[in-house]
Amino acid sequence: MRIVVMVSGSGTNLQAVLDAVREGRIDVEIAAVGADKPCRGLERAEAAGIETFVVAPREHPDRARWNRALERAVAAHAPDRVLFAGFMRIVDAAFVEAFSGRIINTHPSLLPSFPGAHAVRDALAHGVKVTGVTVHEVVADVDAGPILAQAAVPVLPGDTEEELHERIKTAERALLVDTLGALAREGALRDAR
Ligand code: GRF
Numbered sequence: 001m002r003i004v005v006m007v008s009g010s011g012t013n014l015q016a017v018l019d020a021v022r023e024g025r026i027d028v029e030i031a032a033v034g035a036d037k038p039c040r041g042l043e044r045a046e047a048a049g050i051e052t053f054v055v056a057p058r059e060h061p062d063r064a065r066w067n068r069a070l071e072r073a074v075a076a077h078a079p080d081r082v083l084f085a086g087f088m089r090i091v092d093a094a095f096v097e098a099f100s101g102r103i104i105n106t107h108p109s110l111l112p113s114f115p116g117a118h119a120v121r122d123a124l125a126h127g128v129k130v131t132g133v134t135v136h137e138v139v140a141d142v143d144a145g146p147i148l149a150q151a152a153v154p155v156l157p158g159d160t161e162e163e164l165h166e167r168i169k170t171a172e173r174a175l176l177v178d179t180l181g182a183l184a185r186e187g188a189l190r191d192a193r
Pocket of ligand 1: 007008009010011012013014041085086087106107108169172
């Protein structure tokens with residue numbers, strides 16, 4: 001299974017996928033890693049010898065044209081799947097349509113609880129005792145697509161947002177690698193039929 005990974009930040013989820021690919025634990029080829037700005041995630045990709053690209057919103061006159069540029073940049077690598085691994089931009093319906101059913105996102109809560117950019121903060125503020133991570137298919141509505149996998153993570157007394165997010169990210173990296181591995185196996189089975 002050939003994938004393009006999109007990142008915006010530290011790229012620890014990307015690193016977990018890079019490591020799993022390098023160690024032969026999942027049958028995935030990372031064709032390229034893209035971002036909306038220079039970030040640590042891109043550096044991780046470069047260090048692994050993977051092609052990178054940046055499609056920055058400020059270099060495009062409006063959201064639609066940024067989306068089309070991103071679409072072209074991703075499509076140029078002919079991916080079977082597109083993985084949003086900490087990609088903090090919302091893509092439009094036409095982008096979702098271009099890769100329909102093939103975009104995967106990881107989100108640091110048990111969806112449908114706490115969608116949006118502040119999932120960990122919102123879970124803490126709500127006082128939940130269990131939160132977690134969701135790997136799901138991307139649809140036009142934000143954080144709303146079919147759920148592929150989830151893992152629960154406890155909220156401990158006195159947790160800060162950073163502490164809770166770190167605990168979630170540990171679970172997130174494992175769940176993401178497992179889910180990608182399963183999708184790659186399913187794809188290989190389909191191709192063999
Ligand atoms: C992850 O928890 C992701 O779900 C969230 O931001 C974090 C990104 O972490 N949206 P990293 O860049 O993979 O380290």
